[in-house]
Amino acid sequence: MTTEELIAELSKRPAGAKPPAPMGRALALGLAAGLAVSVALFLAVLGPRPGLLGLWADPLIAAKTLMPLAAACLALTALLPSVRPGAALGAGARALWLVPALAAGLFALAFAGLAPGERLATFIGHSIQVCLPAISLLSLPLTAGIVAALRRGAPEHPARAGALAGLVAGGLAAAVYSTFCTEDSPVFYAVWYSCGIGIATGLGALAGARWLRW
Amino acid sequence: MGAERDRRWSELLRAANRGDGAAYAAFLTEVAPVIRTVVAGRGRSLGAEVEDVVQEVLIALHTKRHTWRESEPVAPWLYAIARYKTLDAARAGRRRGQMSPLDEAAEPADERLPEPGAAGDVARLLARLGGGEGGRAARIVRALGIEGRSAAEVAAREGMSEGAVRVAYHRAMAELKAGAGATEREP
Numbered sequence: 083m084t085t086e087e088l089i090a091e092l093s094k095r096p097a098g099a100k101p102p103a104p105m106g107r108a109l110a111l112g113l114a115a116g117l118a119v120s121v122a123l124f125l126a127v128l129g130p131r132p133g134l135l136g137l138w139a140d141p142l143i144a145a146k147t148l149m150p151l152a153a154a155c156l157a158l159t160a161l162l163p164s165v166r167p168g169a170a171l172g173a174g175a176r177a178l179w180l181v182p183a184l185a186a187g188l189f190a191l192a193f194a195g196l197a198p199g200e201r202l203a204t205f206i207g208h209s210i211q212v213c214l215p216a217i218s219l220l221s222l223p224l225t226a227g228i229v230a231a232l233r234r235g236a237p238e239h240p241a242r243a244g245a246l247a248g249l250v251a252g253g254l255a256a257a258v259y260s261t262f263c264t265e266d267s268p269v270f271y272a273v274w275y276s277c278g279i280g281i282a283t284g285l286g287a288l289a290g291a292r293w294l295r296w
Numbered sequence: 297m298g299a300e301r302d303r304r305w306s307e308l309l310r311a312a313n314r315g316d317g318a319a320y321a322a323f324l325t326e327v328a329p330v331i332r333t334v335v336a337g338r339g340r341s342l343g344a345e346v347e348d349v350v351q352e353v354l355i356a357l358h359t360k361r362h363t364w365r366e367s368e369p370v371a372p373w374l375y376a377i378a379r380y381k382t383l384d385a386a387r388a389g390r391r392r393g394q395m396s397p398l399d400e401a402a403e404p405a406d407e408r409l410p411e412p413g414a415a416g417d418v419a420r421l422l423a424r425l426g427g428g429e430g431g432r433a434a435r436i437v438r439a440l441g442i443e444g445r446s447a448a449e450v451a452a453r454e455g456m457s458e459g460a461v462r463v464a465y466h467r468a469m470a471e472l473k474a475g476a477g478a479t480e481r482e483p
Contacts, residue, residue: 238379
């Protein structure tokens with residue numbers, strides 16, 4: 083088939099028979115479905131700690147939930163641009179580094195405030211073996227929902243788009259998990275939540291490289 | 297010239313989105329040489345495949361045209377798609393180890409044609425599939441198995457769904473393998 087013939091063929095169908103629904107709606111659906119599965123899984127297996135609402139008055143405990151949520155929201159703003167050829171990722175992506183910077187700041191302050199003897203024990207905590215797998219696993223339904231929605235797009239860098247999806251998923255998963263976790267020092271959570279979100283981001287990048295190619 | 301050109305492309309593509317086939321044809325005809333420049337410039341290793349990649353980019357523009365927003369310029373969108381498809385084709389070329397199409401057909405892998413044999417044998421086997429649908433099965437085998445095209449691309453060209461192309465391909469390969477077994481037993 084020559085290029086001219088191909089053009090003649092394609093131009094018989096200028097607009098799609100049915101125009102595809104806006105990608106934003108597909109993304110919202112995928113995200114909502116993934117979140118529903120993650121939250122259901124969380125409630126079935128772990129569940130929130132007792133007295134959670136009162137504890138949120140403590141800014142360090144609130145930050146444990148709010149910081150991963152902020153990372154997820156910032157990454158979310160870059161998701162649709164990441165699957166639009168030629169689009170810039172935008173201000174949200176540029177502001178992403180603020181969250182790890184804030185986490186590092188909280189870590190340093192809390193670390194300095196601890197007696198030298200307590201530091202290692204607080205850092206290691208008692209729940210790494212729950213924290214990392216839980217955040218990674220809770221992120222998977224979200225990553226699946228987001229990546230499925232993004233397949234309608236056309237990412238110039240599929241792994242990067244997948245990593246952003248994993249970051250949104252990991253941030254939301256960590257925020258959900260934080261309502262179960264009783265380790266309230268940034269010396270613990272700034273490090274291990276970041277690791278969990280990092281694992282989710284890496285899994286997202288792998289998923290993107292595999293399923294977001296077009 | 298850039299802004300002027302982009303406004304024209306934008307108008308044509310908007311009209312196409314409203315169902316104007318002539319505007320769409322004009323748009324595709326006008327961007328094809330631009331795409332050819334991008335592909336030839338970025339994919340130096342592609343050689344004779346340049347026109348194939350140009351067609352792949354045109355098909356990608358078509359299937360992904362909902363990713364262009366009417367408020368945004370056309371050129372960056374178009375160039376990004378051309379870059380992606382060129383890189384992709386170059387990667388696929390490296391994976392095939394720069395073998396010529398004939399070498400690849402002679403590679404004794406599972407999904408390849410059964411016994412290498414001379415090119416004439418392959419042609420005769422393909423000719424056997426020619427019946428029924430006016431050689432469509434043969435075209436699909438040639439495109440997927442020998443030329444290494446994607447199922448999506450073949451589907452667009454044949455006006456079939458991707459799944460139907462895969463099914464037709466596997467059915468034809470099974471027939472070829474059965475046919476090759478029979479040929480071997482013949483003197």
